[in-house]
Amino acid sequence: MKRIILISVLLFYAVIANTQIPYTPAPENLKAREWFQDAKFGMFIHWGVYSTLADGEWVMNNQRIDKQTYQKLPSFFNPIGFDAKEWVSIAKSAGMKYITITTKHHDGFAMWDSKLTDWDIVDRTPYGKDIIRMLADECKKEGIKLFFYHSHLDWFQENYFPRGNTGQSSGRPDSGDWYKYLDFMDGQLAELLTSYGDIGGIWFDGHWDKKKSDWRLDKTYNLIHSLQPACMIGNNHHLAPFPGEDFQMFEKDLPGNKTTGFNTEQEIGKLPFETCETMNNSWGFNLQDKNYKSTKNLIQYLVKAAGYNSNFLLNVGPMPDGRIQPEFVNTLGELGKWMEKYGETVYGTRGGPVSPRTWGVTTQKDNVVYLHILNLEDPNLLIPDFGVKVKKVTSFSTGAQLKYRQDAFGIAIAVPADIIDETDTVIAIEL
Numbered sequence: 001m002k003r004i005i006l007i008s009v010l011l012f013y014a015v016i017a018n019t020q021i022p023y024t025p026a027p028e029n030l031k032a033r034e035w036f037q038d039a040k041f042g043m044f045i046h047w048g049v050y051s052t053l054a055d056g057e058w059v060m061n062n063q064r065i066d067k068q069t070y071q072k073l074p075s076f077f078n079p080i081g082f083d084a085k086e087w088v089s090i091a092k093s094a095g096m097k098y099i100t101i102t103t104k105h106h107d108g109f110a111m112w113d114s115k116l117t118d119w120d121i122v123d124r125t126p127y128g129k130d131i132i133r134m135l136a137d138e139c140k141k142e143g144i145k146l147f148f149y150h151s152h153l154d155w156f157q158e159n160y161f162p163r164g165n166t167g168q169s170s171g172r173p174d175s176g177d178w179y180k181y182l183d184f185m186d187g188q189l190a191e192l193l194t195s196y197g198d199i200g201g202i203w204f205d206g207h208w209d210k211k212k213s214d215w216r217l218d219k220t221y222n223l224i225h226s227l228q229p230a231c232m233i234g235n236n237h238h239l240a241p242f243p244g245e246d247f248q249m250f251e252k253d254l255p256g257n258k259t260t261g262f263n264t265e266q267e268i269g270k271l272p273f274e275t276c277e278t279m280n281n282s283w284g285f286n287l288q289d290k291n292y293k294s295t296k297n298l299i300q301y302l303v304k305a306a307g308y309n310s311n312f313l314l315n316v317g318p319m320p321d322g323r324i325q326p327e328f329v330n331t332l333g334e335l336g337k338w339m340e341k342y343g344e345t346v347y348g349t350r351g352g353p354v355s356p357r358t359w360g361v362t363t364q365k366d367n368v369v370y371l372h373i374l375n376l377e378d379p380n381l382l383i384p385d386f387g388v389k390v391k392k393v394t395s396f397s398t399g400a401q402l403k404y405r406q407d408a409f410g411i412a413i414a415v416p417a418d419i420i421d422e423t424d425t426v427i428a429i430e431l
């Protein structure tokens with residue numbers, strides 16, 4: 001009898017251990033999600049030793065540089081122009097509320113003082129300082145939330161084996177212990193979440209390199225949430241969200257548009273959204289990439305994202321000397337001026353009652369719906385009725401009341417020529 005009881009107890013625990021407990025976000029995590037959705041605009045920073053080659057963050061893979069050769073790069077990395085204060089001030093004056101920085105990109109190089117490897121900025125570069133520490137301190141001082149981009153994919157670690165679709169020319173042996181790699185990754189994440197204060201979120205990337213592998217995401221996600229329950233997890237796997245995630249990102253695309261080719265399987269979930277985009281065509285510093293997006297284009301991208309109920313994370317790839325290139329700084333300054341005037345129609349809003357159209361998008365805060373007209377085709381705009389009585393329609397920039405009619409056919413609004421702004425004509429509908 002005793003034996004039967006013992007076996008039953010053991011069986012019970014074996015079942016419990018293998019049962020996945022559904023993820024219930026902590027109250028502080030739900031609060032963080034609200035904050036995130038209100039914040040709307042963040043700065044993405046791709047920076048690493050690859051910037052010395054001025055050919056983007058994929059240079060190790062694209063130029064087929066083996067690991068031995070790539071290890072020369074840290075000795076060229078001496079960013080004496082890096083000033084955390086300057087970066088945070090550029091982000092703040094652009095109207096950005098948070099920063100997401102690459103702690104480790106696919107080359108595996110740690111931009112903080114990792115105790116688990118010497119493949120890091122403090123141990124390998126003449127600069128020898130922990131830029132994550134300096135940035136974290138400055139962000140805290142200035143009220144900017146800090147998020148960490150962290151690459152699952154690693155072209156440097158030998159235990160990242162079997163290898164995935166990329167990093168094939170890194171010259172690593174054809175053997176390695178995958179679970180040791182995952183332990184190492186969890187260890188590095190634990191360092192990042194226990195030494196740099198409150199972290200807004202972890203922005204994973206690179207899962208797509210080995211989609212079929214056992215990534216042990218539950219363990220990693222549980223670790224993050226147990227160390228910092230409010231820390232939001234997002235994973236750029238280009239799929240529908242996995243359990244344990246707190247936001248969903250869309251790379252170079254608006255939620256659901258599936259225009260990039262690599263996100264055809266990406267279904268929209270119920271989590272807060274974030275769209276990320278580059279200011280030229282590169283994430284990491286690229287000397288030859290002069291395809292700078294105009295201020296108008298970027299404002300319209302930000303506004304469209306808001307209309308899709310999404311944040312906008314705009315990337316800069318700082319130069320090897322640590323400065324953000326002047327072309328980006330100028331454009332960000334112009335975005336900041338626009339946000340000073342129109343921020344009210346973006347911050348704290350959610351996607352409005354009329355879904356995105358060819359003429360533009362809507363956002364809403366409390367009893368005000370903002371029409372963002374990005375491409376007006378006719379002097380009168382007819383929008384579908386959304387079932388609430390309109391009290392007043394005004395031009396957001398001039399305050400002038402506009403003529404409108406609300407009936408069974410929808411809401412028709414007269415848009416006079418003198419309020420038209422070719423970047424974004426904002427109309428406020430008071431309900």
Ligand code: FHN
Pocket residue numbers: 046057058205206236251276283
């Ligand atoms: O390979 C990366 C790329 O370098 C960059 O970090 C972007 C940012 O969204 N994500 C990956 C590609 O999906």
